[in-house]
Amino acid sequence: MAILAKHLLGIETMAPEEIFSILDLAESYVTLNRDQVKHSNVLAGMTQINMFFENSTRTQASFELAGKRLGADVMNMAVAKSSIAKGETLIDTALTLNAMRPDLIVVRHPSSGAVNLLAEKVNCSVVNAGDGRHEHPTQALLDALTIRRAKGRLTRLTIAICGDISHSRVARSNILLLGKLGNRIRLVGPRTLMPFGIDEFGVEVFDDLRKGINAADVVMMLRLQTERMEGAFVPSVREYYHLYGLDAEKLKFAKADAIVMHPGPMNRGVEIDGALADDIGRSVIQDQVEMGVAVRMAVLDLLARNLRRAVLEAGRSRK
Amino acid sequence: MIILANAMIVDPESESVNPGSVIVENGRIADRDGPELESLRYKTVNCGGKFLAPGIVDIGVKVCEPGERHKESYRSAGLAAAAGGVTTMVTRPDTIPAIDNPETLEFVSKRARAASPVRIKTIAALTKNRSGRQMTEIGLLQDAGAVAFSDCDSVVEDTKIFSRCLQYAKQRDALVIGHPQDPGLSAGASATSGKFASLKGIPAVSRRAELIGLQRDVELAALTGARYHADQLSTSLSIEYFERAAAAGLYVSAGASIHHLTLNEFDIGDYRTFFKVKPPLRSEDDRKALVEAVASGSVEVISSMHTPQDEEAKRLPFEEAASGAVALETLLPAALRLFHSGDITLPRLFRALSLNPSKLLGFDTGRISKGAPADFVLFDPDAPFVLDRFGLRSKSQNTPFDGQLLQGRILKTFVDGEPVYGSGA
Numbered sequence: 022m023a024i025l026a027k028h029l030l031g032i033e034t035m036a037p038e039e040i041f042s043i044l045d046l047a048e049s050y051v052t053l054n055r056d057q058v059k060h061s062n063v064l065a066g067m068t069q070i071n072m073f074f075e076n077s078t079r080t081q082a083s084f085e086l087a088g089k090r091l092g093a094d095v096m097n098m099a100v101a102k103s104s105i106a107k108g109e110t111l112i113d114t115a116l117t118l119n120a121m122r123p124d125l126i127v128v129r130h131p132s133s134g135a136v137n138l139l140a141e142k143v144n145c146s147v148v149n150a151g152d153g154r155h156e157h158p159t160q161a162l163l164d165a166l167t168i169r170r171a172k173g174r175l176t177r178l179t180i181a182i183c184g185d186i187s188h189s190r191v192a193r194s195n196i197l198l199l200g201k202l203g204n205r206i207r208l209v210g211p212r213t214l215m216p217f218g219i220d221e222f223g224v225e226v227f228d229d230l231r232k233g234i235n236a237a238d239v240v241m242m243l244r245l246q247t248e249r250m251e252g253a254f255v256p257s258v259r260e261y262y263h264l265y266g267l268d269a270e271k272l273k274f275a276k277a278d279a280i281v282m283h284p285g286p287m288n289r290g291v292e293i294d295g296a297l298a299d300d301i302g303r304s305v306i307q308d309q310v311e312m313g314v315a316v317r318m319a320v321l322d323l324l325a326r327n328l329r330r331a332v333l334e335a336g337r338s339r340k
Numbered sequence: 341m342i343i344l345a346n347a348m349i350v351d352p353e354s355e356s357v358n359p360g361s362v363i364v365e366n367g368r369i370a371d372r373d374g375p376e377l378e379s380l381r382y383k384t385v386n387c388g389g390k391f392l393a394p395g396i397v398d399i400g401v402k403v404c405e406p407g408e409r410h411k412e413s414y415r416s417a418g419l420a421a422a423a424g425g426v427t428t429m430v431t432r433p434d435t436i437p438a439i440d441n442p443e444t445l446e447f448v449s450k451r452a453r454a455a456s457p458v459r460i461k462t463i464a465a466l467t468k469n470r471s472g473r474q475m476t477e478i479g480l481l482q483d484a485g486a487v488a489f490s491d492c493d494s495v496v497e498d499t500k501i502f503s504r505c506l507q508y509a510k511q512r513d514a515l516v517i518g519h520p521q522d523p524g525l526s527a528g529a530s531a532t533s534g535k536f537a538s539l540k541g542i543p544a545v546s547r548r549a550e551l552i553g554l555q556r557d558v559e560l561a562a563l564t565g566a567r568y569h570a571d572q573l574s575t576s577l578s579i580e581y582f583e584r585a586a587a588a589g590l591y592v593s594a595g596a597s598i599h600h601l602t603l604n605e606f607d608i609g610d611y612r613t614f615f616k617v618k619p620p621l622r623s624e625d626d627r628k629a630l631v632e633a634v635a636s637g638s639v640e641v642i643s644s645m646h647t648p649q650d651e652e653a654k655r656l657p658f659e660e661a662a663s664g665a666v667a668l669e670t671l672l673p674a675a676l677r678l679f680h681s682g683d684i685t686l687p688r689l690f691r692a693l694s695l696n697p698s699k700l701l702g703f704d705t706g707r708i709s710k711g712a713p714a715d716f717v718l719f720d721p722d723a724p725f726v727l728d729r730f731g732l733r734s735k736s737q738n739t740p741f742d743g744q745l746l747q748g749r750i751l752k753t754f755v756d757g758e759p760v761y762g763s764g765a
Contacts, residue, residue, distance in 0.1 A: 211507075211508055211511055212507040212508060212510055212511045212564070213504045213507045213508050228511035228512075253474065253475075253501070253504070254504060255475075255508070256474070256475050256476055256477040256478060256479070256480075256508070257477050259477070259480070260477040260478075260479050260480050263479060263480060264479050
């Protein structure tokens with residue numbers, strides 16, 4: 022099994038077998054990454070361009086490290102500050118880049134669907150590193166790997182995703198992935214941060230955090246963006262923390278062995294209590310970061326295999 | 341333990357008026373018409389055959405604390421309420437500053453408890469500073485005792501912000517009280533547009549501005565599923581629309597102010613600023629439609645919309661004068677005009693004055709039934725008097741009923757079974 026498509030644009034179109042093949046391969050990269058010599062040559066000679074139209078530290082670093090550990094030539098383009106500012110359209114940027122003959126492009130963009138648009142215009146493989154409020158597939162994959170390692174399985178779990186669902190691509194990719202694998206998904210947050218029609222996604226929706234995480238195996242907290250804190254979507258930080266901030270007292274409603282996740286970066290004292298985030302008995306937030314590199318290595322590896330196979334097949338047909 | 345004996349009991353729940361008595365124990369109604377009343381050694385209050393009704397629950401009273409205590413304080417408003425048979429004042433947050441955070445609410449509640457002889461519940465602002473930009477801490481304000489949320493006459497213009505406020509309120513099961521009015525059309529208006537306003541040259545607003553505002557609010561309530569109460573309906577247009585919306589099963593309710601039920605635009609007469617209220621007084625046809633809607637029950641609540649203004653704020657040219665009228669003490673006598681005219685029965689009047697507002701806000705007051713708080717008003721509906729505004733207990737005396745003949749006197753008011761007005765208070 023492998024990734025069937027040329028690109029990794031979202032979880033929506035992926036089959037469970039593809040997801041498992043990524044997670045299984047990622048396991049081996051977890052082992053590699055824990056070695057002193059963290060190097061493989063599966064991407065040797067290949068060029069990977071990280072194109073981030075939106076500021077990112079963590080995801081970009083994770084993809085950069087993943088590519089470098091696999092031996093690719095990795096280039097970071099901080100597009101937010103360059104050509105876009107000069108008025109170039111997304112498609113022109115894509116064509117320019119395509120002419121430089123990269124093999125893998127990792128893209129983050131503030132508009133939903135922008136990565137799909139770019140993927141149509143280039144010859145290489147495209148990895149979606151987050152587009153608008155649409156999808157963030159590698160985050161969902163790394164979350165899945167973290168859950169599987171902590172819980173021993175990735176099905177029949179009760180998973181509460183809490184906070185700003187409306188603006189979250191992490192939430193959407195996680196709902197899709199965890200839903201495909203037969204988990205019970207609950208969404209918890211104020212109605213103002215809950216998209217209309219979300220209950221048709223096969224999830225349960227809760228206004229109340231305690232009820233929403235009741236007997237949950239996994240509690241996944243989402244980041245509340247600063248610009249949403251003061252009155253527009255929720256009245257204030259203190260009311261949000263009072264009602265939706267996860268602390269040890271509220272976590273008692275979840276299962277005794279429930280794990281706490283957060284995609285980062287955290288707002289301590291907004292969506293999560295600082296002490297709880299640091300509690301290594303409950304919080305797997307640092308594990309998520311570690312799994313992130315391994316999952317991204319697996320994704321890049323599998324997409325590169327597709328590229329090599331395509332080259333072989335093209336050569337064979339030429340003979 | 342006391343007995344209020346020999347009374348005509350006005351019961352809005354069973355829609356009846358019957359002679360009887362009420363036994364009060366520990367501030368609550370212990371029983372009605374016990375079998376051997378005479379033989380028991382209760383302290384007896386002889387009601388003298390007068391009418392005993394559940395105390396009035398008045399939604400939307402403005403007490404000018406904090407900010408303008410010279411216009412009205414919790415003490416003066418509480419005394420006025422007691423004299424008017426109002427046993428629960430549900431106060432507005434359009435103070436200076438607005439009651440828009442739990443700290444202010446707690447401060448105000450503490451003052452209210454110390455100063456007022458009647459119950460006080462507080463409506464908190466829906467948006468910070470009532471400016472329509474950021475929602476208030478609805479959850480924390482509820483914890484501090486807010487019973488509803490409203491920006492009063494300041495309409496949240498941005499529909500997106502208003503719909504988010506409704507969504508947030510919905511999840512907290514909070515009641516949002518709106519002021520149905522199109523803010524653009526009604527800006528600067530002090531009368532209803534038409535022949536009278538044009539003749540007098542008063543800047544005026546179409547009655548459709550209320551309908552436009554109401555339609556917007558009701559549609560957003562439908563969108564979000566929130567509980568919405570329109571503070572005042574005043575035109576037949578909005579009543580018709582509202583009745584259709586309510587029949588469609590939306591969680592909407594509406595109120596009427598005593599002034600729109602008893603006065604019309606011609607009362608403004610020669611630029612009399614005590615008749616300047618918000619929304620402006622309407623035509624006689626609109627007034628009749630409103631009375632009918634209250635009688636039928638589609639408009640559920642009658643309130644005083646008590647708004648104290650000092651002499652300086654009213655002694656100005658009509659369009660510059662402040663809006664609003666005091667009404668705590670005149671609410672019941674004025675409402676009894678509707679009874680004397682044969683438009684509304686006494687039980688239906690107290691359904692709108694006491695029972696429905698209690699139900700709307702989840703209070704157990706407003707009824708004469710076992711276990712309910714012993715809040716009553718004892719009144720003589722027939723006793724006539726000429727109102728002298730300087731006899732009012734409010735610090736401000738801006739009443740449109742000054743010098744008018746009213747019929748119906750409040751004799752006693754009880755809160756928790758204790759007299760707070762009349763002999764024995």
